[in-house]
Amino acid sequence: MARRTAAEATGSKPVPIDVQTMRETATRLxxxxxxxxxxxxxxxxxxxxxxxxxxxxxxxxxxxxxxPEDDVPRACALACVGEARMRLRLEPSNGSFPAGVAHAQRLARSVRALADHYVNLGGEQ
Structure with a gap:
């Protein structure tokens, strides 16, 4: 079953990812x-x-x-996507503030890596 983005499902044009904002937000943490x-x-x-x-x-x-399926940047980007998905499923370990900060920092690292892959794959031209 093919996955569709929300824009594809509604027929609207997708909004480009704001890489600069992603990087700035990640840098805050x-x-x-x-x-x-x-x-x-x-x-x-x-x-x-x-x-x-x-x-x-x-x-x-x-x-x-x-x-191509054997393309190294493709494999790296998909590995990053898998890691990011795993981080979306996780919650802070004990609900404390330090655990919440650590969780947000892991998400920020995923955001930074996804932004890099997006650019490397030609997403921001």
Missing amino acids: LSEDAELPSTEELETLTLLLRGMVMLAIPEIEKATGRL
Whole structure:
């Protein structure tokens, strides 16, 4: 069964992924001088990062579909997609603030990697 994006299902034109915003959002949690967010900011960032992952996955899968099956960038991008999907299924281990920050940081690393694969696959030209 073929997967369809929301844009394909509704017949609307897909919105390009905003790679710059993805990278800036991830940097808020991953930079060396990043300040810890408040509890409310952490919740908002986590939801934002999850949304970015959910939007990027189908676009990257679509881009990899145009490549040969034995293509190395294709394999790398699909491995990243698998890792990102796994992170979407996970929740912070014990519900504490430090566990929530660690969870959001893992999502941020996935967002950063997905943005890189999106660009490498020609998604931002």
